[in-house]
Amino acid sequence: MKSDIRVCSVWRDAHDRPVYTLSDTCPECGADAENSTPAPFDPEDAYGEYRRALKRRGRE
Numbered sequence: 001m002k003s004d005i006r007v008c009s010v011w012r013d014a015h016d017r018p019v020y021t022l023s024d025t026c027p028e029c030g031a032d033a034e035n036s037t038p039a040p041f042d043p044e045d046a047y048g049e050y051r052r053a054l055k056r057r058g059r060e
């Protein structure tokens, strides 16, 4: 069974180290937490993904 541990999606920007959590959001900065397994997209696109996620959340 896979782990449910997630990591802050913006930890590189918001923290000095990865912030892990079992929640859907980072407990320290409130950003989306994402599965800690390697993402399928290029790491260079992580910030674009973050901005798209922010846009989605902004509509809530």
Ligand SMILES: [Zn+2]
Pocket: 008, 009, 010, 011, 014, 015, 019, 026, 027, 028, 029, 030, 031
């Ligand atoms: Zn965070």
